[in-house]
Structure formats: C-alpha cells, structure tokens
Amino acid sequence: MLPISTTVQRRSRLALAIGPLAALFLAGAQGAEAARQQYHLAPGPLDEVLLSISRQSGQVISFTPQLGNYSSARVDGALSAEQAVAAALRGTGLQLQVSPDGAFIIKEGPQPASATGSKAKAQASEAAAPTLDRVVAIGTRRSDATALTSAAPVDVINSEELVQTGATSLNQALFQLLPSFNFPQNQSATRGQNPKGASLRGLSPDQTLVLINGKRRHASAVVNISGGVPFIGAQPVDLDMIPISAIDHVEVLRDGASAQYGSDAVAGVVNIVLKERDSGGQLNTQLGQYAQGDGFSKSADGWYGLGLPGDGFLTLSFNGLNNKPTDIGDKYEAGGQLQDPRWGGASRDKYNLAANAEVGLSDQWRLYSFATFGQDKSVNNTPPLLASNPNNVASIYPNGTIPKYRYRYEDGALTLGSRYEDESIGRFDLSATYGRDKHDELAFNTVNPSYGANSPTKFDVATLINEQTNLTLDYAKDLDVAWSEHPLTVSAGVAYRDEQYRLEEGDYSSYSFGGIDGVQVGAVQASGLTPDDAGTYKRHVGGVYFGLENQVTDKFQLGLAGRTEHYSDFGSATTGKLSARYDFTPQVGLRATVNNAYRAPTLGQIGTSWTTTTNVDINGNPVLTRMLPADHPAARALGAQPLKPEKSTNYSLGLVLRPSEQASLTIDAYQISIRDRLLYSGGISGPDAERILSEAGFGQYTWAQFMTNAADTRTRGVDIVGKYNLDLQRYGALSLSAGYTKARTTIEKIHSNPFGFDVLTREAQGFLEHGYPEDKLVLGAIHRYGPWTIALSETRYGEYRKYAASAANAQYDQTFSAQWNTDLDVNYAFTRQLRLSVGANNLFDSKPDDFNTRLRQTPGQQYSYLSPSAPEGAFYYTRLSYDF
Incomplete structure (x- = not known):
C-alpha cells in the first residue's frame, strides 16, 4: 500500500x-x-x-x-x-x-x-517536466515557467520542508536547506541579537533582494557595525520577522536581477509566498533544549483560513517564541581570580503576526492585501567590568559587574493592491506597500565612570527607525507573434520608493562627561548615541522597466529586461539583463544569463554614527572606536570620500539534466564582479589619527571607522543541486536531494586613502575572502511510509579562516576545520489531524574548533563569530501539530 x-x-x-x-x-x-x-x-x-x-x-x-x-x-x-x-x-x-x-x-x-x-x-x-518541478513567479513574467524550465537557477522550498528542519526562524531553516545560503547562526553575545539576513553566493545579505508575495520588503533599522564578523556594514532585511506558519513556499533566485526587480538584487532574490487558505487551520507547539543543558526553547505557531466574497480568502498566521540563554563561554584568569561569566546566546521573547487576503470584485478585477507585524526582545551579557578595572565604580559595584544589553525590534508592513486581467488588454497589478522597522537598545548593570558614585546603572542607548514606502504598477501581456507558436510575453512597469532613516540619541548620561577625568566617558559597553550622532536621512527613488520573454522555438527561449532608476541623492542608472536557454532534448538543457546591477548605499550606511568597543588592537585589547558617517568632518579629515553606488556585472552558465520525471540535476557556474564595494574601513589609528580625532573633538577615541568604497571584488562559484524521487511501492516513497556550493571572493583592487591610512585591514580582507566556509554540502532524504515521515539531512561546512589584524601577528592566523552536522526529524500521524515529531539539529553534537586566544575579542569567547552553525552543539526538540 x-x-x-x-x-x-x-x-x-x-x-x-x-x-x-x-x-x-x-x-x-x-x-x-x-x-x-x-x-x-x-x-x-x-x-x-x-x-x-x-x-x-x-x-x-x-x-x-x-x-x-x-x-x-x-x-x-x-x-x-x-x-x-x-x-x-x-x-x-x-x-x-x-x-x-x-x-x-x-x-x-x-x-x-x-x-x-x-x-x-x-x-x-x-x-515533460519532472513531477518534482513546480511553477515559479520569480525571475520571469511568464505564467508557465517552472524551476527546471527557467533560464536562471531557482530553488523552491515548500512549507513542509521548512517545518521539517525544526527551525523556529526562517533564516535558520533556509540556512539548513540551501547550499548557497550562508550566514553564521546563533552568534554569541550581542552579535547574535543582530538581524539575520539572506546571504547568497558569498555576498553580503544586503546584496540580496527580499520580496513578500512579489513586493519589495523593507530593510532592518540596524547596520552591522560589530567587529569580528563578516559582512560588516550590511543593512539586511530581517527574515526572522516572517512567521514560518504564514509561508506557503519560498522561491530563491540565484542570479542577479536588478533589471527585473530593482537595486539590491546583486546576488539574487528571495521571494516569500504567503499561504492562501479559505478554510481549515493548523496549530503547532514545540519544545527544545541544547544537549549541554541550557537554551530551553518553547514556541507555538499556527494559521487559520476564512472564506471571503468573490472566491476570496483571509489567512491569519502567528508564531511566538521564548528561549532561555545559552553559555558557550571559556573560563579565564583576570584580576587575580578565575572568571567564568555566561557568554553565549541571548534570552529571547518574540512574536510575529501575518495576514493575507484577497477578494474578487468581478471576473477580471481582484483586490488583495497582506500585512506582517512582529516584536523581538532579547537580553544578553557583554564582557565583564572587573572590580580592578579603572572604569568600575567600586561604590556601586564592589565586585565588578557584567553589563547587560537589551535589544528590541518592532517590525511591521502593510500592502494594498489590485489586479485586473483582461484577455484583450493584459494583466495589471497596482500596489502600495509601507514598511517600518524600529530598533531600540537599553543597557543595565553598567555605569558611566565619569559620573562616579552618581552614575545611573541603566541607560537608553539609542533608537533607530527605518521606513520605506513603495508604489508600483506592473503590466504583462502575452502576444501572438508570427515567428513563434508560443506567445511573446511583454512586461513593463513603474515604481516609486520613499525611504527615511532616523537615529535618535540615547539618555544624556549614556554619553556625557560627568566631571571625573581619567576614565571612560559614556556608559561602559553601552556608550549612547549623542546629539551629534542623531539625524534623519531621506531619499526618493523612481524607476521604469521593460521586459520581453519568448519561447522562440520548442527548444530555444530568450528573455530581455531593462530598468532605469533615478535616486534623489545618487542620480540615475540603467541596468539590463539578457537570458537564454536551449533544450537539446527534453532531458538536457543549457541556460545562461548576463546582467549588470547598481546598488546605492543604504541610508543606514550613509548616516550611521556610533561609539563601540567591539574592536581590538594588535595585542587583543578592546579599544574605543568611533563609527563616523563618511561626510562627517572628522571622517573627511581622515580621508573619507563621498560614497558612490556599487556597480556589478554578473555572468552565469548552467546545465539542466532531467533524466526522468523523478530526477533532476542542475549545475550553475557564475562570476560576480563588483566595483566600488561598500565596506567599513579598517580601524584607523596611530598618532596622526588621534591628533585628527582630538582636533575634531573626539580625543577619547583611539580608533575611527567609516563607510567607504573600499575595493573591487570578484566572486566565482558553482552551485550543484540534484533531486530524485523514488516510489518504493509497499515500502513507501523516498525523496532524495543533494546540494553543493563552492564560492570564492578575491579582492581585485583596494582603493587607497589620500592620507595613507589603511582602509581595508588585513583582518577585513580575510573576512571578504575567507570569512565563510569555502564550500557547503547538503544531503537530504525524506521517507514517507504510512503514518511515518522521516527527514534526515547531513551538512558539511568547509574550511574558513580568521586573520590577525596585522601582518606582525600572522602566526596567529587560524584555519577552522570542516564540520559535519546531522539533522533528524521523525514524524508520526496518530490521526488525520494529530501529528507528533521528535528531532534533533546537530544530532551528534558537532562543534567548531576552539578560537585562538590571541584572536579573541574577549577572553571568554571560546568560539569564533564566524562559526557557521550553533556552537552550542546538539539541540533536541519535540513538536505537536493539529490540523482542523
């Protein structure tokens, strides 16, 4: 059976x-x-x-x-x-x-x-397409293109696959499923509280465009300014603000698509398609904990479908998560005592809501809307302030203290739109989207030592707000043409985008001088944004696009797209894309694309100004660093130049093999060349830098950094994806998958600083070229047998490296060994409605190499921030699901 x-x-x-x-x-x-x-x-x-x-x-x-x-x-x-x-x-x-x-x-x-x-x-x-294929909406305006018949590589992940990972966040689920997806998971301390973006093909997460139901998603308010991690300076879309329960499937286009969807689509596009259900529902609850005994996690999610007039629907979804902190810290000697503070993942309370609706007004005219809202609040430790430290106030903390950081994100978006379709005039889609991400930081158990005994111990550090409004009108029509039996798909559209980014100062006592000399000014580990840091940045972007796609013959298809955009702050740019595919037989096809892209600096990259202690000097000691906007007088005095947009060229060539309806294999090679890549400069220090900073009124800072078009880079790689479905007759059905990606970024040119300061340090170069696994292998198997469903996956992360800040310390460079992780999910259906799963992420408790003590940013940091998987090791969970 x-x-x-x-x-x-x-x-x-x-x-x-x-x-x-x-x-x-x-x-x-x-x-x-x-x-x-x-x-x-x-x-x-x-x-x-x-x-x-x-x-x-x-x-x-x-x-x-x-x-x-x-x-x-x-x-x-x-x-x-x-x-x-x-x-x-x-x-x-x-x-x-x-x-x-x-x-x-x-x-x-x-x-x-x-x-x-x-x-x-x-x-x-x-x-003739394989049964494991499905129609896609990404990368094409045609209504009949599938993942295996498209001219560019597309991955489609359905909701069942997302759930079977055991992940409680979308970022983690995609990371486990997609070989080309790389972003360090569960980073320890405050790094782990930053938004998690979509990093494709070894590029920065803000070089991947994220869409919800085909509409542009707004970015997080947070720019990554943390030292010791890859992609510093990125301002990504926070994927974890979308509940997995709301998702029908995710389409991932692994190809540049700026001409089709606008800027940011340098590495590719992630399109999150929400559920469209007019009845029924589902509830899920999950409990889990790490094998080391901490990080207890409990979550609940679900969805409910309602019918609306005109064959419409309203699908409501939610998720909630609470998890306790983890500890992966290392013991060390300091202040004459053995120190063992907790150092690991944050405690977290989080919820997300989503709604997706559509109604029909007539046979041709439909209205639709979808919305999301979520809040993510987390608390974590920072490095201890020892009793012997001159910045400690003994009258307040006689034994020292461990400052704590609370991050809070509030994220919401609303889209309203209307589609009209008439066979004679074509398909129209008019929509408006507003998105807002607010981030605020609170520090407690800390002190501003310049106030002495009068110092507060709790500080509002900063508030950051990113807002975006999009208006779009899309049009498509299939035209009969003389040269082909297949229609010519003509597409066109106009888009307008309004962006605003705001930085609000922290409490006065979080950054001000309290009157005591010789100690740090500002809260320890939490110096707040000053009035000089605060500001509001705005811009408008308008664009038009045009596209043509045609299945010229039964074997040959061709696509052409062009887009012109005008930025109120960076002028105009035109991008284009040419794609082609030739099927030698129904089983063998060759596809290729060439395109160029244009990505302006985000408003956060333009305006972010902060003080951090996240960097270390050549001896491994924390230093107070001033993050400056590129147009700040002090930054200009250090040689900062006006920022320019990134420009890139993307080539890809792929082979599609479909030996049977149950099997497929795709091999796609690519090259992405980026000019004027946007990065934070290295820490600029030394007597000359300190003199310049002192003259600008920042004498307490020994380092400074600013955003700059630091380098030209070239990324080359290959993605291989195979799938095979087996009918085992009386023993059920088995779905096998394998994916492999190998990517390498090389720095082609470093743009010099006019005053000779090092804008791209040796450490920063290492992040670009070796800060992520050199390759990634994902093997998967899903066996369905009666009421049983067993999902097993094996992931191998290749080697990666961490470089010392200076060549003088090159002997401390560290290459991290390859790591294997095994994930298992076993599901049993008791009835038609009730199912139980037990599973494990990293079943055999694999852990990365210990971090070289000479490279750590705090002595308690046992594992590198670059670790691709959670250093906590094995995570075991159980999940109960009920359909109604």
Whole structure:
C-alpha cells in the first residue's frame, strides 16, 4: 500500500465527496467542461487546487492522495472545468481522462493528444517536466515557467520542508536547506541579537533582494557595525520577522536581477509566498533544549483560513517564541581570580503576526492585501567590568559587574493592491506597500565612570527607525507573434520608493562627561548615541522597466529586461539583463544569463554614527572606536570620500539534466564582479589619527571607522543541486536531494586613502575572502511510509579562516576545520489531524574548533563569530501539530 499523508487523504476524500454533490446540483445545466467560469487560483499543492476547481465548477474530479506531493500551476482566466484542470496540471507530467459518466480522473502519463495548435505544443512540452518541478513567479513574467524550465537557477522550498528542519526562524531553516545560503547562526553575545539576513553566493545579505508575495520588503533599522564578523556594514532585511506558519513556499533566485526587480538584487532574490487558505487551520507547539543543558526553547505557531466574497480568502498566521540563554563561554584568569561569566546566546521573547487576503470584485478585477507585524526582545551579557578595572565604580559595584544589553525590534508592513486581467488588454497589478522597522537598545548593570558614585546603572542607548514606502504598477501581456507558436510575453512597469532613516540619541548620561577625568566617558559597553550622532536621512527613488520573454522555438527561449532608476541623492542608472536557454532534448538543457546591477548605499550606511568597543588592537585589547558617517568632518579629515553606488556585472552558465520525471540535476557556474564595494574601513589609528580625532573633538577615541568604497571584488562559484524521487511501492516513497556550493571572493583592487591610512585591514580582507566556509554540502532524504515521515539531512561546512589584524601577528592566523552536522526529524500521524515529531539539529553534537586566544575579542569567547552553525552543539526538540 502506498503511503498516504493524512492531510492529503482527508482533502482527497473531501474532493470525492463534494464533486458528486456539486454535479447533482448542476444536473440539467450544461456539462461542467463546457461552462466557462472565471478562475483565480494561485500555485499550490495540486490536491488543494483540484479541490477548489471541483467546488467552483461542480465537476467530479477523482485523484489519488499522492497528488498532495505535486505542485499546481497558476489557474487564471475564463475557463471550462477541463481547461482549468489542464492548466493546474501543467508541468506535472499528469494527464486528465474523462470517464464515461463524465467524471475527471487524474492519472500519470502524457497530456492527451486531443489538444490542438500552439497550446497543445506548449502543454506537451511542459508535461515533460519532472513531477518534482513546480511553477515559479520569480525571475520571469511568464505564467508557465517552472524551476527546471527557467533560464536562471531557482530553488523552491515548500512549507513542509521548512517545518521539517525544526527551525523556529526562517533564516535558520533556509540556512539548513540551501547550499548557497550562508550566514553564521546563533552568534554569541550581542552579535547574535543582530538581524539575520539572506546571504547568497558569498555576498553580503544586503546584496540580496527580499520580496513578500512579489513586493519589495523593507530593510532592518540596524547596520552591522560589530567587529569580528563578516559582512560588516550590511543593512539586511530581517527574515526572522516572517512567521514560518504564514509561508506557503519560498522561491530563491540565484542570479542577479536588478533589471527585473530593482537595486539590491546583486546576488539574487528571495521571494516569500504567503499561504492562501479559505478554510481549515493548523496549530503547532514545540519544545527544545541544547544537549549541554541550557537554551530551553518553547514556541507555538499556527494559521487559520476564512472564506471571503468573490472566491476570496483571509489567512491569519502567528508564531511566538521564548528561549532561555545559552553559555558557550571559556573560563579565564583576570584580576587575580578565575572568571567564568555566561557568554553565549541571548534570552529571547518574540512574536510575529501575518495576514493575507484577497477578494474578487468581478471576473477580471481582484483586490488583495497582506500585512506582517512582529516584536523581538532579547537580553544578553557583554564582557565583564572587573572590580580592578579603572572604569568600575567600586561604590556601586564592589565586585565588578557584567553589563547587560537589551535589544528590541518592532517590525511591521502593510500592502494594498489590485489586479485586473483582461484577455484583450493584459494583466495589471497596482500596489502600495509601507514598511517600518524600529530598533531600540537599553543597557543595565553598567555605569558611566565619569559620573562616579552618581552614575545611573541603566541607560537608553539609542533608537533607530527605518521606513520605506513603495508604489508600483506592473503590466504583462502575452502576444501572438508570427515567428513563434508560443506567445511573446511583454512586461513593463513603474515604481516609486520613499525611504527615511532616523537615529535618535540615547539618555544624556549614556554619553556625557560627568566631571571625573581619567576614565571612560559614556556608559561602559553601552556608550549612547549623542546629539551629534542623531539625524534623519531621506531619499526618493523612481524607476521604469521593460521586459520581453519568448519561447522562440520548442527548444530555444530568450528573455530581455531593462530598468532605469533615478535616486534623489545618487542620480540615475540603467541596468539590463539578457537570458537564454536551449533544450537539446527534453532531458538536457543549457541556460545562461548576463546582467549588470547598481546598488546605492543604504541610508543606514550613509548616516550611521556610533561609539563601540567591539574592536581590538594588535595585542587583543578592546579599544574605543568611533563609527563616523563618511561626510562627517572628522571622517573627511581622515580621508573619507563621498560614497558612490556599487556597480556589478554578473555572468552565469548552467546545465539542466532531467533524466526522468523523478530526477533532476542542475549545475550553475557564475562570476560576480563588483566595483566600488561598500565596506567599513579598517580601524584607523596611530598618532596622526588621534591628533585628527582630538582636533575634531573626539580625543577619547583611539580608533575611527567609516563607510567607504573600499575595493573591487570578484566572486566565482558553482552551485550543484540534484533531486530524485523514488516510489518504493509497499515500502513507501523516498525523496532524495543533494546540494553543493563552492564560492570564492578575491579582492581585485583596494582603493587607497589620500592620507595613507589603511582602509581595508588585513583582518577585513580575510573576512571578504575567507570569512565563510569555502564550500557547503547538503544531503537530504525524506521517507514517507504510512503514518511515518522521516527527514534526515547531513551538512558539511568547509574550511574558513580568521586573520590577525596585522601582518606582525600572522602566526596567529587560524584555519577552522570542516564540520559535519546531522539533522533528524521523525514524524508520526496518530490521526488525520494529530501529528507528533521528535528531532534533533546537530544530532551528534558537532562543534567548531576552539578560537585562538590571541584572536579573541574577549577572553571568554571560546568560539569564533564566524562559526557557521550553533556552537552550542546538539539541540533536541519535540513538536505537536493539529490540523482542523
């Protein structure tokens, strides 16, 4: 007996029950296949889409429960029931048969030969695609492109795969599933509290564009200014503000796409597609803890679907998370005593909400809206302030203190839009999106030593706010052309974006001088933003784009896109993209793209101004560092130049192999050359720098850093992704996957500082070229057998390196060994509704190498911030799910 997903089985039986009743209700009318109705069904699980067609048309549709493993194409337009089902089956390799009593039966095999004309040829071509393929909306304006028939590499991750990782955040789930996705997870201390972005192909997370339902997502308010981590200076989109329970699937375009979607799409695009459910729901709860005995985590999430008029829907989703801190610190001697402060992951309270809705006003006109809101609050330790430290105030902390940092993020976005579709004039999509991310920091258990015994012990440090408003009008139409039996897809659009970034000062006592000389001015580990740091930055961006795509012949497809954007602060730029694909046979295809990109500095990169102690000197001692805007007089005195946009060129070449409907292999090589790459300068120090800083009124700072177009870089790599589905007959079904990525960034040129200061230190060069695993291998297997589903994955992170700040200390450079992680999720369905999972991330408790003590930024830091996986080791969890 074949394995049957209980949820799919329930839906299939419901379809078989509803179909006959609807057919009886319509008896005496025309046959369902002859009557045309307006359909607006998004891509999704095939069984659900067929169920929706059955409900709407009244047509009996018979299919096996296994169809829940297939993905439907989009169904749009005035169609008969037969045409609607045929549209849903595109790209699945399944066929529609009509029984003598008029019932529709879905079976494996080619499309029937009854179709005629160009549509028949297109459907036959699409039917040859593997069943593990699915229609995608990213990287193309066509409505029939799939991940394996597209001209650029696209990964599609469904909601089931996200949940099976055991991850409680989207960033962590994608990191475990995608070989090309790299971002250090669960970094210790305050680094771990920073937003987690999408880093593709070894590039910075703010060089990947993030979309929600195809609409641009706003960035976090936080610019990464922490030393000792890769991608310093990045201002990414916070992926973890989107609840996994709200997600239907995630599309990841691994290719430059600035001409198609606008700036930031240098490394690729992540499109998060929200659930569209008009009934039912799900509740999940999960408990977990690290094997070392800490980090207890509890979470709950779910979704609920409601029907709305005009074949509409409202899907509500939520998640909540609470976890306790972890400790991965190292003991050390200081102040004549053995120190063992907690050093690890933060305690965290977090919740996210999401809503996705759509209603039909007529056969052609639909309104839609979606929104998200979340709050993430975390508290963590910073390095201890020892009793013997001159900056300690003995009357307040006779035994010293461990300053603590509380980060709070509030993030929300709302999109309103309308789609209109008419066969004669095309498809229009008008939308408006507003997004806002607010971040504030509070420090406590600390002191401003210049106030002595009168110092407060709690300080509001800073508030950062990033806002973005987007207005877009998109248009697409399929035109019949003389040179091809396939339509020419013409697309065009206009976009307007308003951005604002604001920095608000902290408490006066967090940065001011209290009257006592010879000690630090400002709160220890938490010097606040000053009035000089505070400011508001604004800009407007307008753009127009145009695109052409055509399946020129059954074997050859071609795409062209162009975009012109005007920035109120950086002028105009034009980008373009050319893509092509040639299928030698239905099993072998070659694809290639060439494009250029333009990325202006974010407003946060332009305006961020701060004081930190996150850097160390050549002897490993913390130093007070002033982060300066590039246009600040002190920065200009140190040789800072006006910032320029990054410009890049991206080439890719890929091979697509589809030996059978159940197997696929893609190999994509690429090169990304970036000119004037935006990075923070190295720590500028020394007598000359101190003199300049002193003359500018910053005499207490020994280092300074500022954003600069530091270098030209070139990134080369290859991504390999393979999938194979096996029907084990009486022993169930097995899905196998393998992914491998290898990327290497090299610095082609370092732009000199006019005064000879080092703008890109040896350590910073190391982050760019070796600060992430040189390769990554992900092996996965999912076995479904009756009520059991077992998901097993094995990940290998290749070597990475940490360089000492100066060549004089090159002997302390460290190369970290490759690391293997095993993840396991075992799920059992007790009933159609109730399921239980037990699992482990890093099952065998693998840990990275210990960090060289000469490279640490605090003696208690046992592991490097570059560690790709959680240094805490094995994490065990159990999850209970209920469908209703």
